[in-house]
Amino acid sequence: MAQEELKSINFMGWRKTIGAISILLLLVSIVSLAVNGLRLGLDFTGGTQIEVGFAEPANLGEIRTLLVEQGLENPTAVYFGSETEVLIRTQGAMQDGALVLIGNRLEALEPGAQIVRVERPAAGQAGLSQVIVLDGVSAAQVRDTDIFDRTYFGNVEFAQVEDGLAVTLENSLDVAYTNRLLTALSEHANTDVELRRSEFVGPQIGEELRDEGGLGMLVALFLVMLYIAFRFQYKFALGAVAALIHDVILVLGFFSLFQLDFDLTVLAAVLAVIGYSLNDTIVVFDRIRENFRLVRRGSPKEVVNFSLTQTLERTLITSLTTLLVLVMLFLFGGELINNFATALIVGVLVGTYSSIYVSANTLLALHIDREDLIPPPKEGEEQEELVP
Missing domain, CATH: 3.30.70.3190 (Alpha-Beta Plaits)
Structure with missing residues (x-):
């Protein structure tokens, strides 16, 4: 393919400026995650x-x-x-809400009165489900108030114990x-x-979900890197993983910066973003690899620009149609999946951008060239060529 045929948009002419913007966005996201953290659901x-x-x-x-x-x-x-x-x-x-209400009403009844502890009833107290020990009030003060309204708590018994007033309830606080x-x-x-x-x-289940979700994301990134290295070349693997890490951090940073609830649906959206961005990146990489083998006179930068120009229409059409669906989902899907749709919208935008500027930019930073993509000669191939 002749040099004059490489008519393309000069994407990589802005690579240093865009790279600086990406680094700035990553720093903002990392700082927000470190300072604000995620508002876990x-x-x-x-x-x-x-x-x-x-x-x-x-x-x-x-x-x-x-x-x-x-x-x-x-x-x-x-x-x-x-x-x-x-x-x-x-x-x-x-139960936590009940304790807050009871504590507020105790304070209003007798300043300084407080809940000492909550425990299960002793063995043999059949039909009773919970005991609250209070300090600073007497049974006479509490009995005639609505703090332990029998409409909700059922039968209520009072007994003086060593460290306060024990209130035994028929119905649990929950x-x-x-x-x-x-x-x-x-x-x-x-x-x-x-x-x-x-x-x-339970909090323990919540911790397990968080840890296993994070582990699943790391495993996904590792497997992606192995696949790209096997399918293309290790420089392509580093470029793909750099783009995926970039996308994940920016989506997490967005949720941290605006303090949006991060729950399992958002984690699922982040994993979907990894798949979407990877698909787009592989399409770009496939064209770059093909053009490195076809274009003989272009520099690596020109070949990358040419490849990005060829895939631009496909990238934009795919992203716009996806965004159209996601925006409708955000507007009409209800509050329950708003954060899910938000994560996907941000992820698709960031993933489209990273496929063009982060992954391809990384390839040039790693000095990708035509020799990296030439298949190694088979054993004995050189000797065969010497045979008359």
Whole structure:
């Protein structure tokens, strides 16, 4: 292929400037991850989610305000299928919200009063499920208040113990608080509210999900590097992995910078971004390898520019059609998958950019040339050529 045929866009003419921008974005992302960290969702931190059904469409803004007033930690409320179905999530157990409410009411009743501990009832106390030990109040002060309303807690017994007042409850704090929360939601919305389901994710399970998810991402990157090295050449493998690491860090940095919830759906989106970016990168690499073998007079920079120009239309069409679907998913998919769609939108944009400027830029930085792609001669090939 003659030199004059290499008409192309000079992508690599901007490679130093674009490379500096990429490094800056990576530094911002890494600093944000180090300072702010990720706002881990309930899947990773542990917590409770309950689904409730309203007789009439619910107002999420009012529900979120009420949840904070009820003492829940970092509560969220989103529609779940329709405007009458609401999914409520909170870090920690329902018991934690109950303890906050009880603590606040104790302080209002008697300044300095506090909860000492929560424990299981002693053996032989059939029908009772939980014991709370209080300090700074007497049974007479608490008995006639609504702190331990029997509507929610069932039968309540008081006994003086060595370190305070032991309050034994028929219903656990989780059950009592959930019932109280349903009543509060019903009164606030002035409509019937029904509990659909309640689930608890323990902190240990959350840690396992986080660790295994991170390990899965590292294994995926390692296998990608092996595949590219085998399919192409080790410089291509380093370029592909550099682009994938770049994409993952920028997506994580975006979620850290804007403090968006990072849960299992977002982790799945990050893994999908790795696959999407890799597919795009392999298409570019395949064309670069082919042109290095076909183009005889072009410099490595010119061959890379020519290859990127040839694949530009395919890259843009693929990315735009994907983004069109993702934007519709973001706009009309509901709050439950907003972060999933956001991660994919950011990932597709970053992945398209990295396929052009990070992976190809890395190849030039590693001084890729035509000799790297010439197949090694087979054993005995030279001797065969010498035979008359």
